[in-house]
Amino acid sequence: MALTYEAIATVTVAGATAATIEFTSIPNTYTDLLLLCSFRNDRNATEDAVKMSLNGSTSNFSTRSLSGSGSAAASDTNLVTAFGGMSVSATATASTFSNNMVYIPNYTSSNAKSYSVEAMCETNGSTAYMYVIAGLWNPSPQAAITSISFAPNLGTNFVQYSTATLYGIKNTV
Amino acid sequence: MTMPTKLVVDCSTGVTTEVELTAEEIAQREADAAAFATAEAERVARAEALATLKASAKAKLVAGEPLTAEEADTLVI
Numbered sequence: 001m002a003l004t005y006e007a008i009a010t011v012t013v014a015g016a017t018a019a020t021i022e023f024t025s026i027p028n029t030y031t032d033l034l035l036l037c038s039f040r041n042d043r044n045a046t047e048d049a050v051k052m053s054l055n056g057s058t059s060n061f062s063t064r065s066l067s068g069s070g071s072a073a074a075s076d077t078n079l080v081t082a083f084g085g086m087s088v089s090a091t092a093t094a095s096t097f098s099n100n101m102v103y104i105p106n107y108t109s110s111n112a113k114s115y116s117v118e119a120m121c122e123t124n125g126s127t128a129y130m131y132v133i134a135g136l137w138n139p140s141p142q143a144a145i146t147s148i149s150f151a152p153n154l155g156t157n158f159v160q161y162s163t164a165t166l167y168g169i170k171n172t173v
Numbered sequence: 174m175t176m177p178t179k180l181v182v183d184c185s186t187g188v189t190t191e192v193e194l195t196a197e198e199i200a201q202r203e204a205d206a207a208a209f210a211t212a213e214a215e216r217v218a219r220a221e222a223l224a225t226l227k228a229s230a231k232a233k234l235v236a237g238e239p240l241t242a243e244e245a246d247t248l249v250i
Contacts, residue, residue: 011182011189019194019202020179027184051205058205076216081205149179154206156177166184 003173005034010165017042017157022053022149023166028108030168035148037100037164039087043155046092047121047129052084052102053149054113054137063135070128080153083133086119087152087162093124097162107145112138223247 011021026033041048051058063083067074085100099122104115117133150164176193183190194202230244240248 009182009184009187011180013180017178018180018191019177020198022179022181023184024181025183025185049209058201078212079216081208151202153209 004170006030006168006170008166008168010163012163013158013160015160017159018162019157020149020151021158021162021164022147023164024147026107026146026148026166027168028144028146029170031106031171032169033104033107033145033148034167034169035100035102035104035164036167037085037102037150037162038097039085039100039150039152039162039164040092040097040159041087041089041152041155041162042157042159043087043089043152044091045089045154046123046125046127047098048087048089048155049080049083049153050085050087050100050119051080051082051151051153053082053147053151054145055139055143055147056149057137057139058082060139061135061137063133065131065133067129067131070126082137083117083135084150085117085133086121086129086131087155087158088121088123089155092121096121096123098122104145104148109144110142112136112142113145 009023039050058081061082063078065076065079084102086098088096088098098120100119102115102117104113115135119131121129178191178193181190181192226244227247230240230247233240
Protein backbone atom coordinates (compact mmCIF):
# COMPACT_ATOMS: atom_id res chain seq x y z
CA MET A 1 0.00 0.00 0.00
CA ALA A 2 1.36 3.43 -0.92
CA LEU A 3 2.61 5.75 1.83
CA THR A 4 -0.30 8.07 1.12
CA TYR A 5 -2.75 5.31 2.13
CA GLU A 6 -3.61 4.97 5.80
CA ALA A 7 -5.91 2.33 7.27
CA ILE A 8 -8.42 4.22 9.41
CA ALA A 9 -10.49 1.33 10.72
CA THR A 10 -11.50 -2.26 10.05
CA VAL A 11 -14.68 -3.98 11.12
CA THR A 12 -15.28 -7.73 10.90
CA VAL A 13 -18.45 -9.64 11.65
CA ALA A 14 -17.03 -11.84 14.37
CA GLY A 15 -19.21 -14.39 16.11
CA ALA A 16 -22.69 -13.66 14.84
CA THR A 17 -24.33 -11.62 12.08
CA ALA A 18 -24.75 -7.92 11.41
CA ALA A 19 -27.48 -6.17 9.44
CA THR A 20 -25.26 -3.14 8.85
CA ILE A 21 -21.57 -2.30 8.98
CA GLU A 22 -20.98 1.35 9.72
CA PHE A 23 -18.00 3.72 9.97
CA THR A 24 -18.69 6.88 11.97
CA SER A 25 -16.71 10.00 12.88
CA ILE A 26 -14.62 9.74 9.71
CA PRO A 27 -11.85 12.34 10.01
CA ASN A 28 -11.72 15.14 7.45
CA THR A 29 -7.93 15.08 7.18
CA TYR A 30 -7.63 13.06 3.98
CA THR A 31 -8.17 13.82 0.30
CA ASP A 32 -10.05 10.65 -0.73
CA LEU A 33 -11.52 7.55 0.87
CA LEU A 34 -11.12 3.94 -0.19
CA LEU A 35 -13.09 1.00 1.17
CA LEU A 36 -12.09 -2.62 0.63
CA CYS A 37 -14.92 -4.96 1.59
CA SER A 38 -15.53 -8.69 1.61
CA PHE A 39 -19.17 -9.69 2.06
CA ARG A 40 -21.39 -12.73 2.37
CA ASN A 41 -25.01 -12.50 3.51
CA ASP A 42 -28.03 -14.62 4.35
CA ARG A 43 -30.23 -14.01 1.29
CA ASN A 44 -31.61 -17.26 -0.13
CA ALA A 45 -29.81 -16.79 -3.46
CA THR A 46 -26.31 -16.90 -4.88
CA GLU A 47 -25.74 -13.15 -4.69
CA ASP A 48 -27.18 -9.87 -3.48
CA ALA A 49 -26.49 -6.21 -4.05
CA VAL A 50 -25.14 -4.01 -1.27
CA LYS A 51 -26.55 -0.61 -0.37
CA MET A 52 -24.21 2.14 0.74
CA SER A 53 -25.47 4.90 3.04
CA LEU A 54 -23.58 8.18 3.23
CA ASN A 55 -24.17 10.27 6.35
CA GLY A 56 -27.07 7.96 7.12
CA SER A 57 -28.84 8.54 3.81
CA THR A 58 -29.73 6.21 0.94
CA SER A 59 -31.48 9.04 -0.93
CA ASN A 60 -30.23 11.30 -3.73
CA PHE A 61 -28.05 8.62 -5.30
CA SER A 62 -27.81 7.93 -9.01
CA THR A 63 -25.80 5.14 -10.56
CA ARG A 64 -24.82 3.59 -13.88
CA SER A 65 -23.54 0.06 -13.85
CA LEU A 66 -21.98 -2.47 -16.19
CA SER A 67 -22.20 -6.11 -15.24
CA GLY A 68 -21.34 -9.61 -16.29
CA SER A 69 -22.63 -12.90 -14.92
CA GLY A 70 -20.33 -15.32 -16.68
CA SER A 71 -22.87 -15.86 -19.46
CA ALA A 72 -24.44 -12.46 -20.12
CA ALA A 73 -23.61 -8.77 -19.93
CA ALA A 74 -25.85 -5.84 -19.07
CA SER A 75 -25.91 -2.15 -18.33
CA ASP A 76 -28.36 -0.46 -15.99
CA THR A 77 -29.32 2.89 -14.54
CA ASN A 78 -30.18 3.06 -10.85
CA LEU A 79 -30.43 -0.73 -10.63
CA VAL A 80 -30.34 -0.62 -6.82
CA THR A 81 -30.98 2.23 -4.39
CA ALA A 82 -27.62 3.61 -3.26
CA PHE A 83 -25.81 0.84 -5.14
CA GLY A 84 -22.51 0.27 -3.31
CA GLY A 85 -21.31 -3.20 -4.22
CA MET A 86 -22.15 -6.90 -4.24
CA SER A 87 -22.31 -9.69 -1.71
CA VAL A 88 -22.14 -13.44 -2.11
CA SER A 89 -25.26 -15.01 -0.58
CA ALA A 90 -26.40 -18.15 1.20
CA THR A 91 -26.77 -20.64 -1.66
CA ALA A 92 -23.40 -19.89 -3.25
CA THR A 93 -20.44 -22.17 -2.66
CA ALA A 94 -19.69 -22.30 1.06
CA SER A 95 -17.02 -20.00 2.47
CA THR A 96 -16.87 -17.77 -0.60
CA PHE A 97 -17.07 -14.00 -0.24
CA SER A 98 -17.34 -11.05 -2.60
CA ASN A 99 -14.61 -8.48 -3.19
CA ASN A 100 -15.53 -4.80 -3.36
CA MET A 101 -13.46 -1.68 -3.85
CA VAL A 102 -15.25 1.62 -3.33
CA TYR A 103 -13.39 4.85 -4.14
CA ILE A 104 -14.74 8.23 -3.01
CA PRO A 105 -12.64 11.23 -4.08
CA ASN A 106 -12.97 14.68 -2.50
CA TYR A 107 -15.22 13.41 0.27
CA THR A 108 -15.02 16.66 2.23
CA SER A 109 -16.04 18.94 -0.62
CA SER A 110 -19.20 21.02 -0.64
CA ASN A 111 -20.18 19.63 -4.04
CA ALA A 112 -21.91 16.42 -5.09
CA LYS A 113 -19.84 13.33 -4.30
CA SER A 114 -18.92 10.96 -7.09
CA TYR A 115 -17.78 7.43 -6.38
CA SER A 116 -16.81 4.27 -8.21
CA VAL A 117 -17.14 0.62 -7.29
CA GLU A 118 -15.57 -2.57 -8.58
CA ALA A 119 -17.46 -5.58 -7.24
CA MET A 120 -16.88 -9.27 -7.81
CA CYS A 121 -18.79 -12.29 -6.56
CA GLU A 122 -16.33 -15.09 -7.17
CA THR A 123 -18.13 -18.20 -6.03
CA ASN A 124 -16.15 -21.01 -7.63
CA GLY A 125 -19.32 -21.65 -9.64
CA SER A 126 -20.46 -21.27 -13.24
CA THR A 127 -22.16 -17.96 -12.44
CA ALA A 128 -20.05 -15.17 -11.02
CA TYR A 129 -21.46 -11.65 -11.06
CA MET A 130 -19.15 -8.69 -11.46
CA TYR A 131 -20.10 -5.04 -11.54
CA VAL A 132 -18.46 -1.74 -12.31
CA ILE A 133 -20.51 1.10 -10.87
CA ALA A 134 -20.28 4.85 -11.37
CA GLY A 135 -22.26 6.66 -8.69
CA LEU A 136 -23.17 10.16 -7.63
CA TRP A 137 -24.54 11.30 -4.28
CA ASN A 138 -26.11 14.71 -4.59
CA PRO A 139 -27.87 15.69 -1.36
CA SER A 140 -29.17 19.10 -0.42
CA PRO A 141 -27.54 20.68 1.44
CA GLN A 142 -24.13 19.30 0.55
CA ALA A 143 -21.89 18.10 3.35
CA ALA A 144 -18.60 16.36 3.96
CA ILE A 145 -18.95 12.61 4.34
CA THR A 146 -18.56 11.69 8.01
CA SER A 147 -20.19 8.26 8.06
CA ILE A 148 -20.49 5.35 5.64
CA SER A 149 -22.47 2.17 6.09
CA PHE A 150 -23.17 -0.98 4.10
CA ALA A 151 -26.23 -3.23 4.26
CA PRO A 152 -27.58 -6.13 2.18
CA ASN A 153 -30.11 -5.06 -0.46
CA LEU A 154 -32.49 -8.02 -0.06
CA GLY A 155 -30.79 -10.16 2.55
CA THR A 156 -31.12 -9.39 6.24
CA ASN A 157 -27.63 -9.87 7.64
CA PHE A 158 -24.00 -10.06 6.69
CA VAL A 159 -22.60 -13.30 8.04
CA GLN A 160 -19.50 -14.18 10.02
CA TYR A 161 -16.13 -13.09 8.59
CA SER A 162 -17.61 -10.39 6.37
CA THR A 163 -15.23 -7.48 6.71
CA ALA A 164 -14.68 -3.90 5.60
CA THR A 165 -11.64 -1.66 5.89
CA LEU A 166 -11.69 2.10 5.44
CA TYR A 167 -8.57 3.80 4.13
CA GLY A 168 -7.83 7.51 4.05
CA ILE A 169 -5.79 8.71 1.10
CA LYS A 170 -3.73 11.91 1.02
CA ASN A 171 -2.52 13.59 -2.13
CA THR A 172 0.92 14.04 -0.54
CA VAL A 173 2.94 12.04 1.97
CA MET B 174 -38.16 -11.33 18.42
CA THR B 175 -34.48 -10.54 18.05
CA MET B 176 -33.84 -7.11 16.60
CA PRO B 177 -31.26 -6.87 13.79
CA THR B 178 -28.05 -5.23 14.87
CA LYS B 179 -25.34 -3.15 13.27
CA LEU B 180 -21.61 -3.03 13.87
CA VAL B 181 -20.49 0.56 14.33
CA VAL B 182 -16.83 1.52 14.38
CA ASP B 183 -16.03 5.01 15.64
CA CYS B 184 -13.09 6.11 13.50
CA SER B 185 -12.01 8.69 16.09
CA THR B 186 -11.51 6.05 18.77
CA GLY B 187 -11.28 2.78 16.86
CA VAL B 188 -13.90 1.30 19.14
CA THR B 189 -16.49 -1.04 17.58
CA THR B 190 -19.89 -1.45 19.17
CA GLU B 191 -22.91 -3.59 18.33
CA VAL B 192 -26.24 -1.77 18.53
CA GLU B 193 -29.80 -2.63 17.55
CA LEU B 194 -31.29 -0.98 14.48
CA THR B 195 -33.85 1.70 15.20
CA ALA B 196 -37.44 1.37 14.03
CA GLU B 197 -36.70 4.14 11.53
CA GLU B 198 -33.72 2.25 10.10
CA ILE B 199 -35.77 -0.94 9.80
CA ALA B 200 -38.56 0.96 8.05
CA GLN B 201 -36.05 2.47 5.61
CA ARG B 202 -34.64 -0.99 4.82
CA GLU B 203 -38.13 -2.30 4.11
CA ALA B 204 -38.97 0.70 1.92
CA ASP B 205 -35.74 0.28 -0.04
CA ALA B 206 -36.45 -3.43 -0.55
CA ALA B 207 -40.00 -2.70 -1.75
CA ALA B 208 -38.74 -0.05 -4.16
CA PHE B 209 -36.15 -2.45 -5.51
CA ALA B 210 -38.75 -5.19 -6.01
CA THR B 211 -40.93 -2.80 -8.02
CA ALA B 212 -38.04 -1.54 -10.13
CA GLU B 213 -36.74 -5.06 -10.70
CA ALA B 214 -40.16 -6.28 -11.86
CA GLU B 215 -40.34 -3.39 -14.33
CA ARG B 216 -36.82 -4.10 -15.58
CA VAL B 217 -37.59 -7.79 -16.11
CA ALA B 218 -40.85 -6.94 -17.90
CA ARG B 219 -39.00 -4.57 -20.24
CA ALA B 220 -36.36 -7.19 -20.99
CA GLU B 221 -38.98 -9.86 -21.68
CA ALA B 222 -40.95 -7.54 -23.95
CA LEU B 223 -37.79 -6.71 -25.89
CA ALA B 224 -36.92 -10.39 -26.26
CA THR B 225 -40.43 -11.12 -27.55
CA LEU B 226 -40.20 -8.31 -30.09
CA LYS B 227 -36.81 -9.52 -31.29
CA ALA B 228 -38.05 -13.07 -31.71
CA SER B 229 -41.07 -11.88 -33.64
CA ALA B 230 -38.92 -9.65 -35.84
CA LYS B 231 -36.55 -12.51 -36.61
CA ALA B 232 -39.38 -14.88 -37.49
CA LYS B 233 -40.96 -12.32 -39.82
CA LEU B 234 -37.64 -11.60 -41.53
CA VAL B 235 -37.09 -15.30 -42.19
CA ALA B 236 -40.65 -15.64 -43.51
CA GLY B 237 -40.38 -12.49 -45.65
CA GLU B 238 -43.20 -10.77 -43.84
CA PRO B 239 -43.36 -7.03 -43.05
CA LEU B 240 -42.22 -5.90 -39.59
CA THR B 241 -44.02 -3.51 -37.30
CA ALA B 242 -42.23 -0.29 -36.35
CA GLU B 243 -41.55 -1.64 -32.86
CA GLU B 244 -40.04 -4.82 -34.28
CA ALA B 245 -37.86 -2.83 -36.68
CA ASP B 246 -36.64 -0.70 -33.77
CA THR B 247 -35.09 -3.82 -32.23
CA LEU B 248 -32.95 -4.37 -35.32
CA VAL B 249 -31.99 -0.85 -36.42
CA ILE B 250 -29.68 1.24 -34.29
